[in-house]
Amino acid sequence: MAEKNSDLKLLSAWYSPMATRAKIALNIKGLEYENIEEDLNSKSDLLLRSNPVHKKIPVLIHGDKPICESLIILQYIDEVWSNGPSILPRDAYDRAIATFWVSYIDEKLFVCTKSILEAGEDVEKKKPHFEQLEEEILVRLEEAFNKYSEGESFFGGNKIGLIDIMFGSFLPVLGLIEEINGKKVLVDDKFPGLVNWAANFTANSAVTGTLPEIDRLILFAKAQQQKWALAYKATSAN
Numbered sequence: 572m573a574e575k576n577s578d579l580k581l582l583s584a585w586y587s588p589m590a591t592r593a594k595i596a597l598n599i600k601g602l603e604y605e606n607i608e609e610d611l612n613s614k615s616d617l618l619l620r621s622n623p624v625h626k627k628i629p630v631l632i633h634g635d636k637p638i639c640e641s642l643i644i645l646q647y648i649d650e651v652w653s654n655g656p657s658i659l660p661r662d663a664y665d666r667a668i669a670t671f672w673v674s675y676i677d678e679k680l681f682v683c684t685k686s687i688l689e690a691g692e693d694v695e696k697k698k699p700h701f702e703q704l705e706e707e708i709l710v711r712l713e714e715a716f717n718k719y720s721e722g723e724s725f726f727g728g729n730k731i732g733l734i735d736i737m738f739g740s741f742l743p744v745l746g747l748i749e750e751i752n753g754k755k756v757l758v759d760d761k762f763p764g765l766v767n768w769a770a771n772f773t774a775n776s777a778v779t780g781t782l783p784e785i786d787r788l789i790l791f792a793k794a795q796q797q798k799w800a801l802a803y804k805a806t807s808a809n
Contacts, residue, residue: 582621590641670733672737688744731778739773746788
């Protein structure tokens with residue numbers, strides 16, 4: 572049963588992997604919160620006041636205290652509601668390892684998938700990013716899963732932990748890339764550990780209902796790609 576907490580608000584966007592991370596963490600802790608959907612084309616005064624530096628989501632507002640950036644939000648949730656299931660490893664070394672892979676995911680996977688989507692229908696432009704995704708990034712993550720899961724269902728062992736949340740939030744993006752390019756990326760013969768992990772992750776009660784639907788993501792992505800194409804043409808014309 573979720574713990575009632577009228578002082579918790581989350582500024583988010585339905586399609587954002589970063590916001591999804593915060594939602595999953597709140598679910599793991601069994602916390603109720605008010606989800607406030609932001610239009611990032613017309614940012615609210617609340618968002619601008621709460622995150623005046625980056626002006627981005629997600630922002631968790633606890634009482635009158637805003638907490639920004641997805642990793643920092645997860646760390647805050649785990650520390651403040653420490654009586655619930657832990658998200659970060661308690662051991663200092665394990666926590667350092669998890670944080671390393673979180674950085675890898677945000678520095679490599681995020682940038683790579685964004686580049687693929689921004690390339691639109693330009694096959695040649697997408698090619699090196701697909702190669703990096705399939706031959707480097709997912710290979711590394713498969714190795715990490717096999718090493719740190721110790722035969723269990725998740726990177727965090729027998730329960731969802733920090734790496735699971737940070738990587739799992741990108742599963743809809745990978746699904747989106749597969750759909751719009753007609754090409755499977757997360758395949759069982761190359762990444763059996765990750766395929767099984769993804770199935771277990773998406774079926775978890777803390778995750779169910781938080782991940783955006785692929786069909787809706789496709790429509791959103793196509794609209795974004797049209798905007799990027801128009802912006803590129805306008806820049807090229809100048």
